[in-house]
Amino acid sequence: MSTVLVTGGLGGSGRWIVDRLAAEYEEVVCVDRVRGESGHRNVDVRQADLTDRGEVFDLITAFDPDAVVHWGAIPHPEGHAGGTVFENNVVSAYNVLEAAGRAGADVVWASSESAYGFPFAAETPLPDYLPVDEAHPMRPEDPYGTSKVVGEEVAEMVVRQYDVSVVSIRPSWIQYPGDYECKNFDPSDGGVGNFWSYVDVRDIASAVSAALAADIDGHEPLLVAADENYGGKPTVDLFEDWFGEVPDDVNLDGEESGMSNARATELLDWTPEHTWREAQDEDAEGPDVRAL
Template identity: 35%
Template sequence: MIKRVICTGGAGKLGMHLACRIVNACDLKIVDLQRPSDPVLADVAFTNTNICDFEALRTQFAGHDAVVHLAAIPNPRTAPADVTFNTNVQGAWSVLQAAEDAGVKRVVVASSDSVFGLSYNPPDWPPQYLPVDEAHPLRPTEFYSLSKRITETIAESFAARGKIEVMVIRPVHVVFPPEYLELKARGADLQNYHFWAYVAPEDVAQAFHLALSAPYEGYEVFTVSAANGLNEVPTLELAAERWGTLPEVRKPEIYQSNPFASVIDISKARARLGYVPEITWRDMLL
């Protein structure tokens, strides 16, 4: 485990899950606009800094080994389009440039499965193949997804310069407690805009934790999801009904062994990170 870690957005809903997971494993500092509310993090170093304030970030990052960049506007519904786009894109550049200038060796960046251009597009826009993996074409068409696609491009460009290692984690829709009672209905909704994919925040935190110490160099991207979808109808059957025809199935063995497997392929995260999703939507209803 890397010793000195910065977590931007560590006071957010996902950020606190990660911070609580790693707080006893490293020397942690949280960079956010408010202190984390979880009492487990009461004694963690904190700085009130905007992720677009490059000079302040560079000062805060000095002497740290790694940065986990979670801070962002998390969806297209939270803020106006210009605010979302500018915050996410400028914030990503500021964090990566500050990390490079401060001598940080590894940055783990939060992206989103929305970069595939599937989450917020019309329901008649199917994936090119199933399950959707990291190599699937990216075709975002709205401001939030585009901001995340550009974030990935920024991350890749910094890694190509050779001074820092950058890993991008693409979570699917992260489900928090206020949504639990909606899960069964979402699983039955043929037009579900996340294609029945979801993940628990604890499992996303696991992926980021693993990314801090995983052996790699340069630039890597990993998509993370629960193993199953929200659907109670076999995934391929539901996909064929939704789109009128079944997209190409490149890994039929996944659905042969688990008919309810997610539309998202997590094979790479399993193999390279040791990622094992532990929480299902049924667990959330208990």
């Protein structure tokens, strides 16, 4: 493939994705709601409102990309009115995935582990089993997680209607080298959300790259997480400490993550390379694309 279009390409993790893909594709079109610039000669930065169907269809029609990475969204339910989060994410997902389908472009997009309903629940429930995988029921209690469930239904619609594939990546809590927010997290401030799982932003970028290159048929939701928890002790012990119990069905070894990346490893030939033990204090060079 020669051209890939990335929405949300000036955001926190979007910048790392664009930087990775710039080394792999002849042309990368970086689309965001704000103006930006890039030092990459093959990255074209464009400004657009993803909730505007005309703008989205215009851009995708004009560039006719081989693939689309839809990473643009309000990334959590906090800081905006709930209806704004839901409407923005659902409408933008529909616009981008539908336009990509009509253009015959395969899609990789950002769903979320929030679709399961754990991170922003009023009271974090135990999962049905551990580790949580793609088959676990989704029971969101907030507009953000619900918008991702709807987005995955849009993905199902698009693959039925057009001859394209869609990979819905469900990232765990994304961390950045030298700034691992999870290591300063106090569960008493807001529960344990994703059961002490996380993923390095560089492993997100490599997973997106692998998903674009993989031979996927139809729609595949994939959890993307580090191999281990960030709590520094066996995951079962963390559950006992916080919940006082564990689910009846547990298949975990030591500090293995409560969010399984096995399906992503199987389908994408991908494995996470970064762990909090080194990355939390790492001085890594950031991506060469930024908002103005």
